[in-house]
Amino acid sequence: MFQKGRVTQLVLGLALSMPVALHAQTAVEPIEILTTTEAYDPIRYEGAYMIAEAWKELGLDVTVSPTEFSTLLGKFYDQQDFTVTIAGWSGRVDRLDPQFYLGTLNSANAVMGANNPGGYSNPEFDEVFEAQSREFDQAKRQELVHKLQEISAPDAPLAILFHRDEVVAYNKNNFENMNAMAGEALYSEWVPMEAKPLTDRTTLRYGGPQSPDNINPMLANTVWAWKWMRLYYDRLVRLTPDVEVKNWMAESVTAIDETTIEVKLREGLKFHDDMPVTSADIKFSYDYLVASDYGYFNSYLAALDSVEIVDDLTVRFHLNAPSAPFASITLSQISILPKHIWEKIENPMELAPADIPTVGSGPFKFNQYTLGEFMKLDKFEDHFHADEIAVDSVEFQIFADSEGVFTAVQTGQIDVTAWRMEAGQIPLAEANENLQVISVPDFGYYHLTYNTRKPHFDDVAFRRALTKAIDRERIVNVLLDGRGEPGSSVIAPVNAFWHNAFTERLDFDMDGAKADLEAAGYSWSSDGKLQK
Amino acid sequence: MRNSGYLIRRFLQALLALFIIATLLFFLFRLGLPDPTAVLVSEGLSPEQRADVRRQFGLDLPLWNQYLIFLQNTVTGDFGTSFHYRAPVSEIIWERLGNTLVLMLAAIFVSYGIGVPLGAWLSWRRGTSADSWGIFFGLMFRSAPMFWTGMIAILVFGVWLEWLPTSGMRTLPYEASGFWDKILTLDFLHHLILPAMIVAMFYLGSPLLIMRNTMLEVYGEDFIEMARAKGLPERSVLFRHAARNALLPVVTQLAVTIGLAAGGQVVVEVVFSWPGLGREILNAVRTSDFPLAQACFLIMATFVIFLNLLVDILYSTLDPRVRLS
Numbered sequence: 001m002f003q004k005g006r007v008t009q010l011v012l013g014l015a016l017s018m019p020v021a022l023h024a025q026t027a028v029e030p031i032e033i034l035t036t037t038e039a040y041d042p043i044r045y046e047g048a049y050m051i052a053e054a055w056k057e058l059g060l061d062v063t064v065s066p067t068e069f070s071t072l073l074g075k076f077y078d079q080q081d082f083t084v085t086i087a088g089w090s091g092r093v094d095r096l097d098p099q100f101y102l103g104t105l106n107s108a109n110a111v112m113g114a115n116n117p118g119g120y121s122n123p124e125f126d127e128v129f130e131a132q133s134r135e136f137d138q139a140k141r142q143e144l145v146h147k148l149q150e151i152s153a154p155d156a157p158l159a160i161l162f163h164r165d166e167v168v169a170y171n172k173n174n175f176e177n178m179n180a181m182a183g184e185a186l187y188s189e190w191v192p193m194e195a196k197p198l199t200d201r202t203t204l205r206y207g208g209p210q211s212p213d214n215i216n217p218m219l220a221n222t223v224w225a226w227k228w229m230r231l232y233y234d235r236l237v238r239l240t241p242d243v244e245v246k247n248w249m250a251e252s253v254t255a256i257d258e259t260t261i262e263v264k265l266r267e268g269l270k271f272h273d274d275m276p277v278t279s280a281d282i283k284f285s286y287d288y289l290v291a292s293d294y295g296y297f298n299s300y301l302a303a304l305d306s307v308e309i310v311d312d313l314t315v316r317f318h319l320n321a322p323s324a325p326f327a328s329i330t331l332s333q334i335s336i337l338p339k340h341i342w343e344k345i346e347n348p349m350e351l352a353p354a355d356i357p358t359v360g361s362g363p364f365k366f367n368q369y370t371l372g373e374f375m376k377l378d379k380f381e382d383h384f385h386a387d388e389i390a391v392d393s394v395e396f397q398i399f400a401d402s403e404g405v406f407t408a409v410q411t412g413q414i415d416v417t418a419w420r421m422e423a424g425q426i427p428l429a430e431a432n433e434n435l436q437v438i439s440v441p442d443f444g445y446y447h448l449t450y451n452t453r454k455p456h457f458d459d460v461a462f463r464r465a466l467t468k469a470i471d472r473e474r475i476v477n478v479l480l481d482g483r484g485e486p487g488s489s490v491i492a493p494v495n496a497f498w499h500n501a502f503t504e505r506l507d508f509d510m511d512g513a514k515a516d517l518e519a520a521g522y523s524w525s526s527d528g529k530l531q532k
Numbered sequence: 533m534r535n536s537g538y539l540i541r542r543f544l545q546a547l548l549a550l551f552i553i554a555t556l557l558f559f560l561f562r563l564g565l566p567d568p569t570a571v572l573v574s575e576g577l578s579p580e581q582r583a584d585v586r587r588q589f590g591l592d593l594p595l596w597n598q599y600l601i602f603l604q605n606t607v608t609g610d611f612g613t614s615f616h617y618r619a620p621v622s623e624i625i626w627e628r629l630g631n632t633l634v635l636m637l638a639a640i641f642v643s644y645g646i647g648v649p650l651g652a653w654l655s656w657r658r659g660t661s662a663d664s665w666g667i668f669f670g671l672m673f674r675s676a677p678m679f680w681t682g683m684i685a686i687l688v689f690g691v692w693l694e695w696l697p698t699s700g701m702r703t704l705p706y707e708a709s710g711f712w713d714k715i716l717t718l719d720f721l722h723h724l725i726l727p728a729m730i731v732a733m734f735y736l737g738s739p740l741l742i743m744r745n746t747m748l749e750v751y752g753e754d755f756i757e758m759a760r761a762k763g764l765p766e767r768s769v770l771f772r773h774a775a776r777n778a779l780l781p782v783v784t785q786l787a788v789t790i791g792l793a794a795g796g797q798v799v800v801e802v803v804f805s806w807p808g809l810g811r812e813i814l815n816a817v818r819t820s821d822f823p824l825a826q827a828c829f830l831i832m833a834t835f836v837i838f839l840n841l842l843v844d845i846l847y848s849t850l851d852p853r854v855r856l857s
Contacts, residue, residue, distance in 0.1 A: 070567075070570050295585070296577065296581075374705060408699060411698065
């Protein structure tokens with residue numbers, strides 16, 4: 001009846017089959033790559049398909065979902081409802097300081113709506129990040145910033161796909177001494193001040209498809225508004241094309257101690273309405289921004305505790321904690337507004353367009369802004385830098401798309417393209433004997449971000465393998481005609497001082513990717529599907 | 533008028549249609565378009581700052597509350613404040629609507645001015661090579677995409693020959709004290725030629741073919757036989773008797789075309805950087821600018837609805853057989 005041998009056999013059999021059952025692996029879930037529509041950006045669209053092909057080779061189920069741009073942003077930042085998204089950060093001059101881009105890997109920004117949607121969280125990174133933002137000593141800060149790139153690169157929280165080249169053109173018969181700046185190309189704050197006219201016409205005419213959302217310095221929320229307004233609102237310091245801090249309205253900037261910065265103004269500064277610029281205007285401008293609901297500059301002002309007037313031309317900034325970017329970024333980005341005009345305005349965010357004051361103290365003064373058509377500034381003769389400026393006016397013509405801009409630079413209707421040309425226009429511009437084509441690397445980047453909260457993407461080995469399967473070199477060559485540079489760090493190579501060239505690059509290596517997956521315990525089913 | 537009860541009823545129907553459209557637009561944009569502050573992330577705004585912006589826009593209120601405010605404002609002709617430009621929507625759109633209408637009406641005037649008599653003439657010469665060529669060109673212009681014809685025209689007349697300006701409404705910089713001051717200039721006409729011709733070419737096919745085909749139908753009618761039998765000259769038969777009767781479908785088409793013209797031809801406005809309503813609609817949808825998008829579409833709807841109403845009324849004048857009842 002009851003046979004002991006049978007029971008033993010049964011138990012043995014069960015015991016032997018158990019490990020097999022435990023090891024029965026399940027296929028890795030399908031991956032959806034969110035990207036832009038082809039119409040919005042063909043590069044991100046095509047790139048997604050190239051990446052999908054490579055990942056399929058790894059045995060993954062991959063679909064590409066081209067998504068309307070603002071829906072894409074909503075899913076990516078607001079809902080964090082994605083597994084993989086291809087997005088980009090534009091290179092704004094204030095982002096040359098490493099604070100912003102490194103901050104996109106800080107776990108404090110992993111909350112919904114903030115700019116670390118992938119949710120990368122590494123306590124060591126957070127700690128060093130905090131330390132670098134307090135470090136005043138440039139050399140020491142550089143070391144910390146390099147270390148941050150070393151810490152994050154092997155974790156592959158995202159794949160930096162490439163830094164694109166900005167290719168723009170200007171009419172070389174009309175102007176010379178046009179020096180492009182990384183990330184800004186020819187629409188920098190310096191080009192209008194440096195350009196030398198070669199003909200009788202002394203008006204420098206830009207053209208571009210982007211225009212300001214509005215020109216209210218207490219309301220504007222786009223970089224295109226500020227690129228224009230910075231020409232007529234002055235700043236205490238400005239960043240040179242080599243990204244050094246240059247004293248501008250300030251005669252000197254001195255750190256009294258770790259949390260006190262003293263700024264002495266030049267003598268004889270004037271607003272465009274002939275009123276003198278004094279320390280009261282400086283204090284007013286900073287206090288006004290801090291007190292308002294206007295959020296555009298809040299991250300720069302977070303470190304500011306109070307502003308103290310020492311004398312007519314001297315102010316002291318008291319910080320609530322040491323802040324490395326304050327003297328460079330904050331002082332170079334905050335515009336000085338005339339107190340005598342703005343203190344009378346009750347609610348600056350509700351100004352009607354016609355009532356928005358346009359008086360600044362910058363090297364150019366406001367002349368005209370016709371919505372959707374045209375903007376114009378004239379040289380401000382009483383500016384301390386006026387003798388160096390050769391043009392009499394700066395114009396900006398607003399076009400509906402880049403095709404219109406390109407036609408206009410060909411026909412001589414404009415002198416400079418403010419925004420990059422399309423790939424197809426570049427060879428035509430190069431063949432045009434009137435045009436000079438200029439290419440500068442961007443320090444902004446396109447990236448593919450993994451949602452590290454999702455299964456398998458929380459596995460470093462999995463992310464590393466997927467990153468290695470992306471042929472960034474090929475993406476640049478095929479989709480950008482070679483006009484760009486494959487990325488490896490959130491700090492671009494062109495940002496030489498902060499970029500760490502010795503981090504792990506995870507370059508394209510299909511076999512390496514497969515070997516990594518295998519080592520991490522992944523295998524392939526009989527029909528080639530990746531499983532774990 | 534002949535039947536004021538009918539007119540009042542039609543007018544009320546039109547208002548009801550507008551109300552339904554406004555409601556649909558309101559919910560469609562809010563449910564279909566993403567959060568207007570989503571784009572601010574790339575400008576580096578934190579979640580708290582974006583919440584502030586949403587509050588400024590009134591998007592923190594419950595949807596039904598926003599809807600009531602919207603209805604109340606719309607009835608009083610207040611379209612609210614644009615999220616993107618932060619300026620009153622009405623200030624933005626009236627100027628844009630004017631810019632669009634002046635372009636579209638010029639194009640429609642040209643295309644119908646040429647298309648209607650040409651269509652009548654083609655029907656008279658039916659079966660000849662002139663007829664085949666006329667149909668061929670009408671169809672070709674109708675099917676050629678405007679961005680393409682526009683770009684070819686820019687290349688030829690703007691870049692190679694340098695005869696005509698290729699973008700905008702005026703040579704920049706210009707100063708104008710108002711809309712009429714802006715357009716009552718030779719410089720404006722100079723800028724109008726290329727875009728208006730491209731749109732006119734596109735529109736030409738409709739009146740041309742409709743007129744020609746309806747004329748052919750009318751030729752078979754007894755009263756044409758009668759007119760010929762009376763010994764009226766062929767020209768008189770053609771234009772006095774046949775053409776007038778063939779006009780009805782053309783008028784319908786014209787009204788629909790003018791109605792839709794309020795929205796502009798987005799493609800043409802983009803290719804020629806014409807600062808019109810079509811370009812603004814595109815921007816508004818792109819930036820999730822709900823108030824601006826709603827107002828633009830509402831204006832288009834108003835044009836279409838009321839021009840159709842107008843056509844129905846006109847019909848009774850053009851064709852006494854049609855009675856308003």
